[in-house]
Amino acid sequence: MKGSFRRRGCKCKKKRCTCGAKWYYRYDIVDPTTGKRKQKEVGGFRTKAEAEEEAKRIQYELLQGTYIEEKEITFEEFAKEWLIWYENTGKVKVSTIRVRKHEISRLMDYFQYLKMKDITRKQYQEALNDLKARGYAENTIDGAHRTGRMIFKRAVELEVIKTDPTEYAIVPKVQKTVEELEREKELPKYLEKEELAHFLSIIPDHQMDIRDYPIFLTLAYTGMRAGELCALKWSDIDFEEQTISITKTYYNPRNAIKEYELLTPKTKKSKRVIDVTKDVLIELDKLRKAQKEVRMKYRKTYHNEGFVFAQLDEVNAGYPAYVKLIEIRMKRLLKIADLNPSLTPHSLRHTHTSLLAEAGVSLEQIMDRLGHTDDDTTKNIYLHITKPKKKEASHKFSELMRSLL
Incomplete structure (x- = not known):
């Protein structure tokens, strides 16, 4: 066999080693960068037989051209x-x-x-x-x-x-308990249609500024993500066609108003066009007119990038709203409405899903509207809401057959 074997560091003078020195195998390879031969050594084997087995493997790889010289990088x-x-x-x-x-x-x-x-x-x-x-x-x-x-x-x-x-x-x-498995089956929290109507109705009288009502109305009526909403620009809204284009999302982990970034959507499917009702567009148009006044007032310092839900105060005028701000305001409004304060802007996305399902919209249409290719949460909400209708269909089929028999 090509190469040589040795016990590195063995100090025993007898043929039989008693100091526990390990066996090493030394062999030659050709450096692909220089074309020159160089010696390599592998070791740490307890017996010579183990070193010989490794030598066979190395020589076979060298013969087959599959040998890889592993790097020393950490x-x-x-x-x-x-x-x-x-x-x-x-x-x-x-x-x-x-x-x-x-x-x-x-x-x-x-x-x-x-x-x-x-x-x-x-x-x-x-x-x-x-x-x-x-x-x-x-x-x-x-x-x-x-x-x-x-x-x-x-x-x-x-x-x-x-x-x-x-x-x-x-x-x-971790092996989960029965109780934990049962809790996993619980649906995410969302608002029933009566609760949503109540929530939206109290906003005009309790909003912090004129953006609050159009923000939560848009989230509830489109099912878009809060980050998508913060990134919206007026150029994304087609008032004639009554659509909103989702082409980007807002990123600002430190919640520093002037340090935001606009990123591509979460997935390819997230880039989409959403049909919206006149109710939403009317409120957005009101906001656009009010925003023009703010832009004129602070025209020298206004961050004029066309954001729909832009900040209105003098220091940050024109910069986009950030997700944390929307979360804080929603929590405050939920308390005023005497609704579950643990709900979040994302809960309005789940609410939109449930109400579309209740209205008879197909799962495929809902997924397309939300920008999903596949999502277990959306499916679970849909199945939960449509379950009574499926039972009703089964009942009607049975009645029809009974009438014929």
């Missing part, structure tokens, strides 16, 4: 390189990059200074298990694992490592 170094590559693909949003950085930090606790090639499947699985033992939620562990899979898969593609240690890893799950 996880920390490669993760930084991967993040730059991932961002430069142009397929991910700023918010997603922020999430990936956070998830990488979880893995750093275990692999930061380890070489990529030395991380084993056992070590990787133990890291996921330890995250669970430390009390992290299943979603948090799943997110770290999802990012880990992408990093190591890319390392294999670049021939930094030969095998992917994440390949057979599983996210440890």
